[in-house]
Amino acid sequence: MPDFRNIVFVVGVLLLFLAAMMVLPLAVSLYYGDGDTPAFVWSLLITAAVGGGLTLMRRKSKDIGLREGFAVVALSWASAALAGALPFCISGAIPSFTDSLFESMSGFTTTGASILGAHNPVETMPHGILFWRSMTHWLGGMGIILLSLAVLPMLGVGGMQLFRAEVPGPTKDKLTPRIKNTAEILWLVYLGISVLEAVLLWLGGMSVFDSACHTFGTMATGGFSTHSESIAAFHSRYIEYVIILFMFIAGTNFALHYRFMFKGQVDTYWKSREFRFYLFLIVISTVLMLGYNLSTRPGIGCETAFRESMFQVVSIMTTTGYGTADWEIWGSFPQVLLVLLMIVGGMAGSTGGGVKVVRIQLLLSQVRIELRRLIHPQVIIPMKIGQQVIDDSIVSIVLAFLLAFGLLLGGATTLLALMGIDMTTAFGASIACLSNIGPGLGGVGPADNYGWLPAAAKWLLLFLMMLGRLEIFTVLVLFSGSFWRR
């Protein structure tokens, strides 16, 4: 049995932090005066009160064990999503609790799947609500960077040991100060790049409000926009290229950005095999998509075809989900290609979702190794990524992760189909939520939204978002017998 007192304390601190963060959308709501101020005051007070109450549970010791680690991670995202739903619900902007929670979970998991659509377009929402909606992305992104580069490697989830941030920190055995140190440095990187993007977007003609919201959405590879047409609403090539660049940056391991920004190691990117493969996949996909668009859409023009192709490829592969075109009407090949990129996702240690580029590399290496083993059954062939030998136990958990991903995808598609949702939509919604992308296929494609789905489907999908975002095993382990046994 895990010790719940420690867990509850950490969740309490998180809620106090979120309450403090709600001051920002509160300020936005006061500035624009759309009538959503009371909702933020109430949300802030409730979150602070619950958070404060939880922190009163004194910790028995300062150490957090393995089981408590898993519980803290899962409960943190669940609590954040609940707190984040309060402003949507209380303001009446999203009257249904299920919808509010869906939107908030979609925000904190940096998914970007939205229930807002034709009947309740984002344009009719109060500014404070939209700001908070985008801000949940950015806060979720902070959490993910911390999680993937500091917490999960320690918990041994999904082979994340591979992607540990090699950031200097106290080498003492206590985990807490090291996590704190790593977090501070990485958040500084995250904040720095965010400020740069916001300034560049503002220079391109976006309002301060829009540039803040879209920076939140980009840097977290989230995808919530303040316009129904997403990035296409701005009709600006400059803005589209800026967003492409920053989606690409957000899909890159933040430990590399740290080494570049703080140590001046320019070659750190090229030295990373995962980065080279990430770049390769984006380039090859863009080229294929460009060729397809040029040959099937006569008169489109090279620059437009290039920009549209690259935007959708980078947006989907980094699992951001911003759109400048409805690729569902482009034809069969773009759909299949983008679905494959949805599964791949961004780099480990980025804010991107999916199974991560490095796991695909490891899978390809494993298939190659098994082929060699067939010919040379007596020879021991170690798994390597570059010069680094990968331990068998890590290979094994990475393969198990990939297969668990497949099982969840199949299971969720079946359950959605059982609710009467057509096969393409059921699959599209499952992959889009599990990989934390947002737009899927069919009825939840790039030109659609999730509002029309039955409530049961929304609950399933928001659980799927959390599973995907927390590298599956972190959540699944809570449902295993071993977790609860003494």
Place this chain on the structure above:
Amino acid sequence: MPDFRNIVFVVGVLLLFLAAMMVLPLAVSLYYGDGDTPAFVWSLLITAAVGGGLTLMRRKSKDIGLREGFAVVALSWASAALAGALPFCISGAIPSFTDSLFESMSGFTTTGASILGAHNPVETMPHGILFWRSMTHWLGGMGIILLSLAVLPMLGVGGMQLFRAEVPGPTKDKLTPRIKNTAEILWLVYLGISVLEAVLLWLGGMSVFDSACHTFGTMATGGFSTHSESIAAFHSRYIEYVIILFMFIAGTNFALHYRFMFKGQVDTYWKSREFRFYLFLIVISTVLMLGYNLSTRPGIGCETAFRESMFQVVSIMTTTGYGTADWEIWGSFPQVLLVLLMIVGGMAGSTGGGVKVVRIQLLLSQVRIELRRLIHPQVIIPMKIGQQVIDDSIVSIVLAFLLAFGLLLGGATTLLALMGIDMTTAFGASIACLSNIGPGLGGVGPADNYGWLPAAAKWLLLFLMMLGRLEIFTVLVLFSGSFWRR
């Protein structure tokens, strides 16, 4: 470099055997007098001449090494498909060479995907041709039983060591006599069950010709029929239940049938964990499908709903592909459920395709083990199926197999989409051929055929059938550097 002289000799013997087998359809063609007799005479002569020529290459030694083993398996299926295509092509029944080879490969891989359809219905084909078409299934099934229970375990492909036939045989180290012994016993089982089915179908009112052809299709989990409407054409509940039973039997490990029939071990089925899971999946899927059909198709009647549900579930899961209903119009849930069953497939050691039930069990165990490892990182947890401890190297190749299956599925879908085929059809054709089922989704669904696809798609799909049928790695290894290096 493998020694090609041995390989060529074995392929020569196989061709001589096939030439001898062609006497049967030749006799059928003489009896019915549809004008296809010359085609069989020519095919027989060509096959015998080529086979005889190849056997003249004397063997250097009698031993066949590991590399030669892989090459023999792959070349055997490729040569059989080529020889099998001769009667289709020469008779003019299927004028195009690509189509003839597609049909023949589909036969020998026990897939059952056909290019015959509305424009060239099976009913217009000569009897000899139809007999040969169905017979390629049965011969392919013989090959698969030998392959999965005797050859692949020795080659170490895809963890097939797990499913080795525990059939008595000389315990000498030489492989050849053991394979021969195992093969003879298992083929006796295969033949015995086939005769039983043919008699039961004949008693149900089928002609001798139809009962032979449908027995070939059932026992090999193939799916070619002599009627455009498949089994629905017979309008007989009795025949449908007989086919359900024998598809189920054909999807079961033949080593279990051997133990039951030759040793009288009735409990051998229930003792097999894989058999219990195979049965469980069929029962649960039938119940779900039945419930769905009863609730969505008012007035259908319990027996009809039960029979239709069970038939499609057993037909798809055993990868036979016979049909009594167009489940594509049933709705979303039946489609998704059947697609999942397509991936699972039959038991290892059966004539069924797919990834095999035991590999899914191993995958589920692996996910459970990884969850336990997260909580107890210091404890060594062995992988077990029942009481049997599974070696790490087998776990690793089984997981790699599952992932390679996924990679091929994604890759083939992409290539088909690139040829302009819609996404659902591209995915459906890929899974139906890789799992050796036959009917897929969309344009190649249960009411459609493969005739309309472009030639490039047919070549890709026939290669996919061979990959799937030969447990992927057997074929992939031929493309690896290690195979050709000294």
